[in-house]
Amino acid sequence: MTFSFRPFASTCRTILRALIxxxxxxxxxxxxxxxxxxxxxxxxxxxxxxxxxCRVLPSWLLELxxxxxxxxxxxxxxxxxxxxxxxxxRNRFATMEGNVQLIQGxxxxxxxxxxxDQLTGKLSATGGLVYSDGxxxxxxxxxxxxxxxxxxxxxxxxxxLIPTGAIGRAGKIDIQAASGSREVTLHQGTFxxxxxxxxxxxxxxxxxxxxxxxxxxxxxxxxxxxxDVPILYIPRFSFPVTDERKSGFLYPTIRSSSRNGLxxxxxxxxxxxxxxxxxxxPRLMSERGIMGVVEARYLTPSHEGSTYVEYLDSDTxxxxxxxxxxxxxxxxxxxxxxxxxxxxxAQVSDVAYINDFGAPFANxxxxxxxxxxxxxxxxxxxxxxxxIEDFQMLGPYRAPYRTLPRVSVQHEEGIxxxxxxxxxxxxxxxRNPINNSDYATRMHVEPSLRYRVVRPAWDWTADLHYLVxxxxxxxxxxxxxxxxxxxxxxxxxxxxxxxxxxxxxEGFQTLTPQIQYLYVPFRDQNRIGIYDTILxxxxxxxxxxxxxxxxxxxxxxxxxxxxxxxxxxxxxxxxELMRFSLGQIIYLDESRTQLFDETSRITASNSEVAxxxxxxxxxRWFASSAIQYDTDLxxxxxxxxxxxxxxxxxxxxxxxxxxxxxxxGTSEEVEQAGFLGTWALADDWRVASHWYHDLRSNRAMDAxxxxxxxxxCWSVRVSAYRRVDRNFEFLQPGEPLxxxxxxxxxxxQFILTGLGSSGPGxxxxxxxxxxxxxRPFYLNN
Numbered sequence: 001m002t003f004s005f006r007p008f009a010s011t012c013r014t015i016l017r018a019l020i021x022x023x024x025x026x027x028x029x030x031x032x033x034x035x036x037x038x039x040x041x042x043x044x045x046x047x048x049x050x051x052x053x054c055r056v057l058p059s060w061l062l063e064l065x066x067x068x069x070x071x072x073x074x075x076x077x078x079x080x081x082x083x084x085x086x087x088x089x090r091n092r093f094a095t096m097e098g099n100v101q102l103i104q105g106x107x108x109x110x111x112x113x114x115x116x117d118q119l120t121g122k123l124s125a126t127g128g129l130v131y132s133d134g135x136x137x138x139x140x141x142x143x144x145x146x147x148x149x150x151x152x153x154x155x156x157x158x159x160x161l162i163p164t165g166a167i168g169r170a171g172k173i174d175i176q177a178a179s180g181s182r183e184v185t186l187h188q189g190t191f192x193x194x195x196x197x198x199x200x201x202x203x204x205x206x207x208x209x210x211x212x213x214x215x216x217x218x219x220x221x222x223x224x225x226x227x228d229v230p231i232l233y234i235p236r237f238s239f240p241v242t243d244e245r246k247s248g249f250l251y252p253t254i255r256s257s258s259r260n261g262l263x264x265x266x267x268x269x270x271x272x273x274x275x276x277x278x279x280x281x282p283r284l285m286s287e288r289g290i291m292g293v294v295e296a297r298y299l300t301p302s303h304e305g306s307t308y309v310e311y312l313d314s315d316t317x318x319x320x321x322x323x324x325x326x327x328x329x330x331x332x333x334x335x336x337x338x339x340x341x342x343x344x345x346a347q348v349s350d351v352a353y354i355n356d357f358g359a360p361f362a363n364x365x366x367x368x369x370x371x372x373x374x375x376x377x378x379x380x381x382x383x384x385x386x387x388i389e390d391f392q393m394l395g396p397y398r399a400p401y402r403t404l405p406r407v408s409v410q411h412e413e414g415i416x417x418x419x420x421x422x423x424x425x426x427x428x429x430x431r432n433p434i435n436n437s438d439y440a441t442r443m444h445v446e447p448s449l450r451y452r453v454v455r456p457a458w459d460w461t462a463d464l465h466y467l468v469x470x471x472x473x474x475x476x477x478x479x480x481x482x483x484x485x486x487x488x489x490x491x492x493x494x495x496x497x498x499x500x501x502x503x504x505x506e507g508f509q510t511l512t513p514q515i516q517y518l519y520v521p522f523r524d525q526n527r528i529g530i531y532d533t534i535l536x537x538x539x540x541x542x543x544x545x546x547x548x549x550x551x552x553x554x555x556x557x558x559x560x561x562x563x564x565x566x567x568x569x570x571x572x573x574x575x576e577l578m579r580f581s582l583g584q585i586i587y588l589d590e591s592r593t594q595l596f597d598e599t600s601r602i603t604a605s606n607s608e609v610a611x612x613x614x615x616x617x618x619x620r621w622f623a624s625s626a627i628q629y630d631t632d633l634x635x636x637x638x639x640x641x642x643x644x645x646x647x648x649x650x651x652x653x654x655x656x657x658x659x660x661x662x663x664x665g666t667s668e669e670v671e672q673a674g675f676l677g678t679w680a681l682a683d684d685w686r687v688a689s690h691w692y693h694d695l696r697s698n699r700a701m702d703a704x705x706x707x708x709x710x711x712x713c714w715s716v717r718v719s720a721y722r723r724v725d726r727n728f729e730f731l732q733p734g735e736p737l738x739x740x741x742x743x744x745x746x747x748x749q750f751i752l753t754g755l756g757s758s759g760p761g762x763x764x765x766x767x768x769x770x771x772x773x774x775r776p777f778y779l780n781n
Contacts, residue, residue: 012045064132081101082102084099095186109130111126111129123140124143124144124145125142131139137159138158140154142155153172153333168189169186184209184210186207187206188205191203196296200712202224205221213600231743245269250269251751255748256745257353263283266282267293276299279293279295279296279680281293294308301334305327305331306327308360311324312324328344330344330555338377342373346362355725367394367395368392368540369391369392381413382409383411384410386406387405390434399638401430421452426446427441430439439474441472442470443469443470446465449463450464459491459497460494462491465490470482470484471527473529495515507570509569509767511567517561519559520557523555528554531551536550538628539610540582542610580614583609585609608638609629613625624642635661637660641654643655650680653677653679655673656673657672676691676693677689685708686708689705703722703723704720704723705720722744723742725741746752
């Protein structure tokens with residue numbers, strides 16, 4: 001026999017790709033088809049149905065052999081035939097009847113009757129045939145092929161795509177391969193990934209045509225059906241048959257809130273080119289109007305970035321029907337192997353915008369939008385940066401100075417194996433965004449020497465810096481003006497690395513005691529304004545920092561010794577099970593340098609005791625806590641604790657608590673408790689929720705709950721939220737905050753699976769809170 005089934009295998013793959021493309025594009029779900037195709041690439045799966053209980057495939061697949069049952073040693077060109085009866089007429093016509101099996105490589109064809117004309121190359125199979133190559137399977141009543149004309153016709157066919165579980169039917173399939181270009185036409189074709197006679201969704205098209213040498217096919221008179229009810233009709237459209245993205249609608253979102261009313265958002269994705277695209281998202285709000293949302297992205301070998309714009313022409317909820325807008329531009333460039341640039345700039349029309357509408361790149365609790373542009377140089381021993389910084393305030397806060405610009409250079413030179421020289425220099429110009437007469441120029445030079453000795457059991461480092469900073473200030477405060485500050489800084493830090501075997505169980509324990517001496521003399525810095533300096537947050541690791549303030553406007557005097565230690569327990573596989581750290585600073589002299597007021601000075605003889613504990617209670621239970629305890633006043637200054645049960649990424653519960661006494665410049669105390677989690681209640685039901693409660697005011701600050709019902713082919717999610725309304729539109733800096741009001745809302749999302757991406761996961765809800773989800777800690781391996 002001379003007929004080869006290889007063209008038929010290629011044809012079937014093309015048919016199935018066409019059907020996938022048709023089903024995807026009929027709903028115009030524009031997602032990355034290339035990514036989905038990569039995820040669904042076949043492996044060594046058997047011909048039989050997958051183990052996933054949702055993918056209930058036809059029973060006739062069980063009749064097909066698994067790949068391991070075929071003779072893998074046979075030649076790909078060899079066709080083996082088996083039949084109960086075979087008759088050859090005139091050395092030309094071969095007729096096979098009864099359990100006919102034709103095998104070529106991984107391809108398998110079973111039928112009741114097959115006839116082959118070796119002279120004309122025509123093959124016919126009838127009586128119910130089944131074909132598979134381990135990736136696809138087809139069952140049909142008639143099969144006709146002409147190997148010379150390279151034409152195939154399949155009548156009344158049913159197909160299955162094994163890896164994805166996609167199924168469908170076609171009344172007739174015609175394949176033509178004129179001029180070396182194979183063209184496939186499906187008549188009365190269907191496509192779905194849902195089991196059952198009445199699938200949740202299905203694609204029907206009267207005619208689907210595709211050329212396997214082209215990237216796009218065409219469907220005519222297509223219907224998209226939900227539970228066999230047609231909801232969308234498209235006379236003609238194109239769809240991808242290769243790993244290319246497709247323009248179209250993404251999943252819509254329906255939600256409701258007390259501020260915006262009923263909201264409907266329907267994104268439309270435009271695949272403009274392989275390296276840039278755009279998403280248009282009209283957003284209808286019954287209380288405010290129609291907002292236009294546009295996001296454009298691009299990617300080249302040297303550049304990448306995006307532009308995001310939201311615009312509401314007339315906000316009908318306000319008395320003046322004012323227009324409101326948001327935009328953001330982000331761009332990164334690799335200019336060369338050493339030079340790069342980055343730009344991130346955003347703007348909102350008013351301070352209440354993010355509170356009212358949200359933003360994909362900002363949190364409702366953010367006090368400002370941070371904007372910057374920078375150029376970076378990366379040499380072997382030299383680093384340089386030119387940076388511009390700006391802020392848009394989103395509340396009644398003191399506006400930071402703009403940095404226009406900051407130029408910094410760092411150079412490192414090795415003198416010997418242990419001795420290294422460093423040079424840090426900086427030029428910065430600051431501008432008050434509110435008062436143009438308030439500005440300053442700062443020039444800073446900081447040479448330093450570092451001597452470092454490292455041994456397996458111990459190491460120590462000695463640093464000597466000399467900081468020279470000059471200010472040219474033009475301010476309403478005549479006491480500032482031109483001033484120069486120069487002071488040395490000496491730091492010595494050493495630690496011992498101890499280890500022992502755990503005698504009670506397999507594993508080992510490490511103990512790392514460390515000590516640091518820091519000396520910085522006092523300099524009167526009252527003539528220097530505060531431009532980019534704030535007090536750093538405290539924790540165990542901050543005890544060993546050489547500075548208490550960020551920036552250079554205040555260099556705190558210090559004469560202190562820091563003592564601390566960390567111990568960790570590891571199992572036999574070197575996985576960390578527990579870590580405990582404890583430390584404290586002993587002040588040999590008071591630190592007289594202050595930031596804004598006396599609260600930033602240090603008058604005590606020692607700092608608070610800082611302790612941190614991370615514990616893996618079991619493979620699923622984790623705990624983390626930290627505390628700063630004032631031994632002089634016998635009270636807790638700061639504390640946090642979290643305990644989490646984590647079955648897997650989709651099933652977790654976390655309880656957390658945080659407390660801060662005496663924020664910077666105030667005597668206010670903040671204490672909050674929180675809960676968050678996501679869990680599968682049953683095979684089809686999932687719930688996710690977060691809740692944060694202010695224990696001092698006894699009110700919920702942010703709460704949300706969502707319930708999702710999943711079927712094999714579709715999902716529906718209902719969620720609700722209640723959070724503090726952070727509307728500071730009419731407040732001025734320094735004014736007291738008004739009594740808190742709350743915003744409530746509900747949301748509905750309907751998701752079809754098997755068409756593009758699977759939609760947002762339940763874990764995403766935990767990231768949408770004010771604080772966001774954070775794992776309690778990460779232990780080192």
